[in-house]
Amino acid sequence: IKKVGVLTSGGDSPGMNAAIRSVVRTCAYHNVLCVGIYRGYQGMIEGDFIEMGARSVHNIINKGGTILKSARSKEFMTPEGRKKAYDHLVKAEVDALVVIGGDGSFTGAEVFNKEYGFPVMGIPGTIDNDIFGTSHTLGYDTALNTVVECIDKIRDTASSHNRLFFVEVMGRDAGHIALNAGIGGGAEEILIPEEDLGLERLLESLKKSKASGKSSSIVVIAEGDKIGKNVFELKDYVEANLPEYEIRVSVLGHMQRGGAPSCYDRVLASRLGVKAVESLLEGKSNLMVGMINDKVALTPLEQAIKGHTEIDRELLRVSDIMSI
Numbered sequence: 001i002k003k004v005g006v007l008t009s010g011g012d013s014p015g016m017n018a019a020i021r022s023v024v025r026t027c028a029y030h031n032v033l034c035v036g037i038y039r040g041y042q043g044m045i046e047g048d049f050i051e052m053g054a055r056s057v058h059n060i061i062n063k064g065g066t067i068l069k070s071a072r073s074k075e076f077m078t079p080e081g082r083k084k085a086y087d088h089l090v091k092a093e094v095d096a097l098v099v100i101g102g103d104g105s106f107t108g109a110e111v112f113n114k115e116y117g118f119p120v121m122g123i124p125g126t127i128d129n130d131i132f133g134t135s136h137t138l139g140y141d142t143a144l145n146t147v148v149e150c151i152d153k154i155r156d157t158a159s160s161h162n163r164l165f166f167v168e169v170m171g172r173d174a175g176h177i178a179l180n181a182g183i184g185g186g187a188e189e190i191l192i193p194e195e196d197l198g199l200e201r202l203l204e205s206l207k208k209s210k211a212s213g214k215s216s217s218i219v220v221i222a223e224g225d226k227i228g229k230n231v232f233e234l235k236d237y238v239e240a241n242l243p244e245y246e247i248r249v250s251v252l253g254h255m256q257r258g259g260a261p262s263c264y265d266r267v268l269a270s271r272l273g274v275k276a277v278e279s280l281l282e283g284k285s286n287l288m289v290g291m292i293n294d295k296v297a298l299t300p301l302e303q304a305i306k307g308h309t310e311i312d313r314e315l316l317r318v319s320d321i322m323s324i
C-alpha cells in the first residue's frame with residue numbers, strides 16, 4: 001500500500017479531526033502518501049481529493065467538526081455511483097481507505113470492499129456510542145461532557161424556580177448518552193429506549209420525589225425513548241396528572257455534536273488512527289478499530305454494523321438508588 005485515502009461520512013462528531021490528523025501522520029511516519037477525500041462518499045464520486053502531509057493537519061486536534069466535511073451520498077448507494085468513486089481512486093492511485101463514520105458509512109465501505117476488493121478500515125465516529133466492537137465511539141465522551149454542562153446550568157434555574165425540567169438528549173435509538181449524562185448530571189429519572197419505564201412509574205416516581213421534599217427535579221429523556229410520547233406530549237401528560245408540577249422542556253439538539261473534543265476523545269482518535277493505518281499496511285481489511293477493555297481491538301465491519309451494544313444495566317440501578 002502506497003497511498004491511503006481518508007474520509008469522514010454521516011453525522012459529524014467531535015474527535016473526527018483528531019482522527020484525520022492521526023491517519024495522516026501515521027501515513028507520514030510509515031512513508032505512505034495520504035489523500036483527504038472531501039464530503040465523504042460524495043466527494044469520492046466527484047474526485048474531490050487533496051494530498052495531505054504531516055503539516056497539513058496542524059492545529060486541528062482541538063477542533064470539533066471535520067475539516068474534510070461530511071455528507072450523506074445517495075449516489076454511493078448505487079453501483080454506478082460506486083464505479084465512479086472507484087475510478088477516481090484508481091486515477092489518484094489511492095489503494096486503501098480509512099472511513100470515519102457510523103454504521104451507514106461502514107455499510108458503504110463493506111459494499112465497496114465486496115465489489116472491488118478495495119482495502120477498507122473503519123473508525124467509529126458518532127456521539128451516539130451505538131456501534132458494536134468499541135466501548136467508546138469518537139465524540140461520545142465529548143457529548144457526555146457537553147450534556148452534563150448543560151444539565152448543570154439547567155439545574156441552577158430549575159432550583160431557583162422550583163421547577164421540573166425535561167431535558168431531551170441525542171442518542172438516536174440508544175440510551176448511552178441519556179443514561180451516563182443523566183447519572184453524571186444527577187437526574188431524578190432517566191428515560192431510555194432500552195428500558196420501558198412506563199408512564200405510571202414515572203408519575204409515581206415524581207410524586208415520591210415531591211413527597212420526599214425535593215423542590216426541583218431534572219428528568220433526562222433520550223430522543224429515541226419509546227414511552228410513546230414525544231417530550232412535549234410527555235410534559236402535557238405529566239402536568240395533567242400532577243398539577244402540582246410546573247414543567248419546562250429543554251431539547252439540547254445539535255450543540256451536543258459540536259465543540260472541542262475532550263482529552264479522552266483526542267487520545268482515542270490518535271490511537272484508533274494509528275491502528276487503522278498500521279492494520280491496512282499489514283494487509284488487513286474490512287475491519288473496524290475500536291476499544292475493547294481499554295485496548296485497541298479490531299472487529300469485522302459486518303459485526304460492527306449488525307452487532308448491538310447493550311447498555312450497562314447496573315447503571316440503571318445506580319440511577320435508581322441515587323434518586324431516592
Ligand code: ATP
Pocket residue numbers: 009010011012041071072073074075076077078101102103104105106107108109111126
Ligand atoms: P450517523 O451515525 O451519524 O448517521 P452514518 O455513517 O450511519 O452516520 P449514514 O447516513 O447512515 O450515516 O451513512 C453515510 C453514508 O454511507 C450514506 O450517505 C451512503 O453514502 C453510505 N451508505 C450507507 N448505507 C449504504 C449502503 N447500503 N450501500 C452503499 N452505501 C451506503
